[in-house]
Amino acid sequence: MLALENQLCFAIVTAARNVVSIYRPILEPLGLTHPQYLVxxxxxxxxxxxxxxxAEELAFDPATASPLVKRLEAQGLVRRSRRSDDERRLDIDLTDAGRALRDQALSVPMQVMERVGMTPSEVASLRGALKPFSGRLDKFA
Structure with a gap:
């Protein structure tokens, strides 16, 4: 039972690392890292x-999301602004360049599937199987 190859945690960690490596060359022409792509x-x-x-949707801490947003703002893809009715709230909005980048990103999922040799239904099935392990950790507390 304790063999490394039998451990779910090892399979998921290895897969996560590999997924980021698969996305890297696909996202590079868009000027995005994998976490920036998620944002x-x-x-x-x-x-x-x-x-x-x-941050909540991506299961990030706000301290993790903030520098990502700042880099996207420096790239001209988003703009940050404080709400006039609540100065504590920082809203993030797309710029015209950020909206235009979406058209270029439309091919990303298909490129990933081609690289790993999976169909959309196989990807959906895998994503469904990972659902219990997705999202925020506080649901396990």
């Missing part, structure tokens, strides 16, 4: 959003 995906789904909302 952009969240914003392409709904924008503007608060930094806290983005």
């Amino acid at each position: 952009m995906l969240a914003l392409w789904e709904s924008s503007p959003r608060s930094l806290g909302e983005i």
Whole structure:
């Protein structure tokens, strides 16, 4: 039972590392790292959003999301602004360049599937199997 090859944790950690390596050359032409791509995906789904909302959806700490957003802002893809009705809330919105980047990113999922030799239904099945391990850790507390 304690053989490394039998451990779910080892399989998932190794897969996670490999997934990032697969995405890296695909995202490079877009000027995005894998974590930045995740932030952009969240914003392409709904924008503007608060930094806290983005962090929660991506299961990041706000302290992790903040530098990612700052780098995206430096690239001209997003803009950060304080809400006039609540100065504590930092909203993140896409710029025109950030919205335009979505069109270029449309090919990313297919490129990933081609590299790993999986179909959309196989990817969906794998994603479904990982669901119990996804999301925020506080649900296990």
